[in-house]
Amino acid sequence: MKISDDIHNYYEKLVLDHFEELKVEENYDIDFIADLTCIVLNQLPTRYIRHEVDMAFYLPASERFEMESKVKVAVVKALDFMKTHPSA
Template identity: 30%
Template sequence: MQIGSDVHNYMETLVGQVLAGDDYVLRFTHEQLSDLACLALNRVRPVYIRYDIDFLSALPEERLVVLKQHVDKAIAAATEMIVDDRRKNRDDDGIEVIHGSQYAEEDSELEWYEKPLIGSK
């Protein structure tokens, strides 16, 4: 048995169906679509199955509608996060970068937080 091929999360199928639509494919880059999928999938409860056809034949239509509604809400929330991405408007001038030496100096004294709590015997 291999989890990736024998068992899968049906919610990935539902999220993928929505994100494959022109509304998303034409609006977002491949990287953004991947982020959308991750964010949306983290907001919905996974439904692990073996075979889609068996699952769908036993699933009441009302329950499928509810699952699709959960996916729609999760994708809407994920879309807001991608559209309002704070990372794209960063001001790099305010970030101070400090470069330290690669190796610690052998003779330097330990800081207070580096000193052992228990003394040597």
């Protein structure tokens, strides 16, 4: 059974947006980024959505700020972990 290609975790977008801000692709190879993404997302709660526009319209600014803050903390922790465990 397949649920839908439209359903995804909103935190994935926030993580990728933050990676773009940090220019992660310019500093790390694809394997490092894939591992980093998994480590980051495993630290975060899930927030499943179908349409990005729903989150933009219904999500209060305070909640979005909190979600973005969680992403930033998770990325810092994951980068620290990856740097101290290079074979992880």
